[in-house]
Amino acid sequence: MRYGVIGTGGVARTIADRLVGLGQEVTLGSRSRDNGTAVAWAAGAGENGRHGTFADAAAFGEVVLNATPGTVAVEALRAAGAERLAGKLLVDLSNPLVFSPEGELTLDPVNTDSVGERIQREFPEALVVKTLNTLTAALMVDPSRLPGEHNLFVAGNDPDAKARTVELLGTFGWPAGWVIDLGDITGARAMEMTMPFWLRLMGAFGTAEFNYAFKRAQ
Amino acid sequence: MRYGVIGTGGVARTIADRLVGLGQEVTLGSRSRDNGTAVAWAAGAGENGRHGTFADAAAFGEVVLNATPGTVAVEALRAAGAERLAGKLLVDLSNPLVFSPEGELTLDPVNTDSVGERIQREFPEALVVKTLNTLTAALMVDPSRLPGEHNLFVAGNDPDAKARTVELLGTFGWPAGWVIDLGDITGARAMEMTMPFWLRLMGAFGTAEFNYAFKRAQ
Numbered sequence: 105m106r107y108g109v110i111g112t113g114g115v116a117r118t119i120a121d122r123l124v125g126l127g128q129e130v131t132l133g134s135r136s137r138d139n140g141t142a143v144a145w146a147a148g149a150g151e152n153g154r155h156g157t158f159a160d161a162a163a164f165g166e167v168v169l170n171a172t173p174g175t176v177a178v179e180a181l182r183a184a185g186a187e188r189l190a191g192k193l194l195v196d197l198s199n200p201l202v203f204s205p206e207g208e209l210t211l212d213p214v215n216t217d218s219v220g221e222r223i224q225r226e227f228p229e230a231l232v233v234k235t236l237n238t239l240t241a242a243l244m245v246d247p248s249r250l251p252g253e254h255n256l257f258v259a260g261n262d263p264d265a266k267a268r269t270v271e272l273l274g275t276f277g278w279p280a281g282w283v284i285d286l287g288d289i290t291g292a293r294a295m296e297m298t299m300p301f302w303l304r305l306m307g308a309f310g311t312a313e314f315n316y317a318f319k320r321a322q
Numbered sequence: 323m324r325y326g327v328i329g330t331g332g333v334a335r336t337i338a339d340r341l342v343g344l345g346q347e348v349t350l351g352s353r354s355r356d357n358g359t360a361v362a363w364a365a366g367a368g369e370n371g372r373h374g375t376f377a378d379a380a381a382f383g384e385v386v387l388n389a390t391p392g393t394v395a396v397e398a399l400r401a402a403g404a405e406r407l408a409g410k411l412l413v414d415l416s417n418p419l420v421f422s423p424e425g426e427l428t429l430d431p432v433n434t435d436s437v438g439e440r441i442q443r444e445f446p447e448a449l450v451v452k453t454l455n456t457l458t459a460a461l462m463v464d465p466s467r468l469p470g471e472h473n474l475f476v477a478g479n480d481p482d483a484k485a486r487t488v489e490l491l492g493t494f495g496w497p498a499g500w501v502i503d504l505g506d507i508t509g510a511r512a513m514e515m516t517m518p519f520w521l522r523l524m525g526a527f528g529t530a531e532f533n534y535a536f537k538r539a540q
Binding site: 204208210211214215216249250251252254259284285286287290291293294295297298300301303304305307308309311313314315316317318319320321322 | 432469511521527
């Protein structure tokens with residue numbers, strides 16, 4: 105299968121590495137075709153790893169993953185091109201983190217909107233699924249780094265697109281039963297709004313390698 | 323010990339019942355002295371349960387717990403009176419849930435402020451600790467309803483006030499090791515912003531009786 109990964113940061117490269125390691129073909133997309141990080145990544149990724157523009161990555165992928173920061177995601181996907189996203193599963197991993205002038209971490213959008221919803225509105229023919237924005241990159245692609253069952257979340261309007269996302273997560277090591285369906289794409293709001301909580305927890309735990317697990321009444 | 327519980331809703335009465343059950347003295351405070359719910363609660367609570375105004379409850383309590391909705395918490399505590407809160411542990415359990423005209427659940431304040439912070443700013447001489455706003459009332463006072471370890475959170479500016487809160491939670495059944503310290507009162511922002519996530523999870527699980535348990539790298 106061919107994947108387009110939009111973005112060249114740590115999350116993008118972690119996902120791209122994992123996909124290549126699973127034998128998938130990946131184009132890592134950046135704003136410019138000669139982005140040094142993307143060129144270096146492709147050079148090290150072997151024959152299944154390519155680099156290109158956002159548009160190249162979107163055109164290449166049968167599935168497209170957005171791993172840009174949430175604050176620039178819509179702009180990056182516009183550069184990728186609506187026609188190259190139409191009809192495709194578009195997995196959104198982003199969080200719209202903004203540091204306030206006081207140095208506090210805030211979100212934009214928040215509360216009445218989310219990046220996931222913005223992407224779905226902007227690209228109505230794409231099948232947007234929000235997932236993986238609730239934990240650190242190393243855990244996204246290797247849940248066995250933590251003991252026992254812990255949880256991921258998906259939100260999106262298209263049930264089949266969510267099912268395909270759960271399958272993809274399965275190839276990363278996530279049993280389907282660990283993935284909690286939070287409903288339509290407005291669930292992205294709930295997922296993105298956990299970021300301040302996650303950052304406080306990281307401070308309390310002294311590590312980013314932690315994740316949600318839920319206890320429920322038996 | 324004497325506790326003033328501000329509010330007469332389900333959370334307020336659940337907390338008040340538990341405190342009375344533990345042999346503590348409680349005044350349940352409402353806007354008006356003859357609030358029917360508060361009168362009925364006190365009638366059923368035995369000799370350690372009283373009812374009164376917000377001011378009566380605040381005056382009575384060596385510790386005061388705010389269990390009003392977050393949207394009216396500051397106003398209720400103003401009625402309670404700053405002079406009756408000064409120097410006291412003020413435990414804030416509230417969430418500022420607001421339904422938008424579209425029927426969506428939102429928060430106000432959110433992102434750059436929180437109810438916990440507003441209360442601390444408005445009553446600088448009170449020792450505000452945010453806790454218990456992240457789970458359903460039945461679990462607040464009986465964590466054994468879920469199997470194994472699961473987590474609570476505290477945030478506040480005064481370390482001693484947080485330690486006293488952890489002790490109080492201990493009397494409800496929460497081992498100190500299950501309570502995660504999220505730092506100063508700005509951590510209330512992170513805690514309140516989990517509400518949309520919690521509500522989506524409740525929908526996914528089909529029950530409000532669930533709670534966070536965190537897996538961490540070993």
